[in-house]
Amino acid sequence: MKRPGAWLTAACLLLLALNLRPLFPSxxxxxxxxxQALHLSGAQAGYLTTLPVLCMGLFAPFAPRLAQRAGIERTLALVLALIIAGTALRGVLGIAGLFLGTGLAGAGIALGNVLLPSLVKRDFPDRAALMTGLYTMSLVGGAALAAAVTLPLTRSLGNRWDLGLALWAVPGLVALAAWTPIALRASGRPAGGRHILPVEGLRRDRLALAVTLFMGLQSALAYCVLGWMAPMLRDRGLGGTEAGLVTSMSILVQVAACLLTPVVASRCRDQRGLAVLLSASATLALTGMILGPRGAIWPLALIQGVGQGGLFALAVMLIVLRSGDAHVAAHLSSMSQTTGYVLAAGGPLLIGVLHDWTGDFRASTGLVAALGLCTALAGWAAGRNALVRATVVRDRVR
Structure with missing residues (x-):
């Protein structure tokens, strides 16, 4: 962090990250x-929770190319603009605005997800674990805040769900105001190393494929939690406010796990055992919340938060640890999130379909168990101590 203004960039980066998850729990x-208001079926509700995850996979490949042309900083300004527009649009035009706005915000989140690890690798190479922990903590913190206050805020506004959703554009406006001076100062030209160069050979590397699978599978589990934990708890008889508080508490625990996991991971010889332990914690606790006694929901939510937050932070940290430089990190991030989030989109969709078929969430436990096992296996493969094999192409820009 020796570059002048690095701490200011770091603070603005955390503010930006805060806006990358409120879409889901809100x-x-x-x-x-x-x-009830829009007469959505269970399948349509599943599509709604799946749509942003699918968009995150479909739009992730565009992030390195945009960064090649405009620079990372200006592309991140575009990220915030898309999130603001999409989040606000959810509150207008009824069901069409809800789906269109969710997809637009999902596209912005996709670009931000890809570029933040690359920015950390480029600007904070000597503090990669700390910065990865801080920005994943901020990212998860935004989700926790949304889970805790969306329903009370909506009720204070006369049960106006449209306002309750659209108001989450306000934190994005704050972040854009803080980030815009950084984006304007940054050069959008290739000179100065502010852009991202192409790489070759990444998709043929087994370690890169393992990182991709780990990102996708833990994301599938994560978005099942973000999209369905509150409805699962309400289905078990908890009131809306209590369900929101349990979800928020679980996500808040993820904040601490996000901060600590990269530090622990960076000190380990490899990350295989850590990946398996976190997978087991997240999966078994979520299964217990669905099938176990109601009195165990709160402690199980705490354990689930530790596992889920740790998995996410470890997935991001593995992108940094397995990459030789910022260019490889950007493309590995793009690859893992393109394939990973398309894979992850199936998780929340299947939960919605299973709920429609069976009338409750008990059938979802088989899906959760399968996701947990596959996540552990992928994490074991991705956790070995090595670098992905990829060649940076320095004599041309696509």
């Missing part, structure tokens, strides 16, 4: 109200 916590 929709999930209001899902019963949305289903």
């Amino acid at each position: 929709t999930a916590i209001l899902l019963p109200e949305l289903k």
Whole structure:
């Protein structure tokens, strides 16, 4: 962090990261109200929770190319603009605005997800673990905040679900105001190393494929939690506010796990055992919340948060640890999130379909168990101590 203004960039980066997850829990916590007001079926609710995850996979490949042309900083300004527009659009035009806005915000989140690890690798190489922990903590903290306050905020506004969703554009406006001076100062030209160069050979590397699978599988589990934990708890008889508080508490625990996991991971000889332990914690606790006694929901939510937050932070940290430089990190991030989030989109969709078929969430436990096992296996492969084999192409820019 010797570059002048690095701490200011770091603070603005954390503010930006804060806006990359409120979309998910703010929709999930209001899902019963949305289903009633807009007459959504269980399948349509599943599509709604799946749509942003799918967009995150479909739009992730564009991030390195945009960064090649405009620079990372200006591309991140575009990220915030898309999130603001999409989040606000969810509150207008009824069901069309809800789906269109969710997809637009999902596209912005996709670009931000890809570029933040590359920015950390480029600007904070000597503090990669700390910065990865801080920005994943900020990212998860935004989700926790949305889970806790969306329903009370909506009720204070006369049960206006449209306002409850659209108001989450306000933190994005704050972040854009802080980030814009950084984006304007940054050069969008290739000179100065502010752009991202192409790489070759990444998709043929087994370690890169393992990192991709680990990102996708833990994401599938994560978005099942973000999209369906609150409805699962309400289905078990908890009130809307209590369900939101349990979800928020679980996500807040993820904040601490996000901060600590990269530090632990960076001190380990490899990360295989850590990946398996975190996978087991997240999976078994979520299964217990669905099938176990109601009195165990709060402690199980705490354990689930530790596992889930740790998995996410480890997945991001593995992108940094397995990359030789910022260019490889950007493309590995793009690859892992393109394939990973398309894979992850199936998780919340299948939960919605299973709920429609069976009338409750008990059938989802088989899906959760399968995701947990596959996540552990992928993490074991991705956790070995090595670098992905990829060649940076320095004599041309696509």
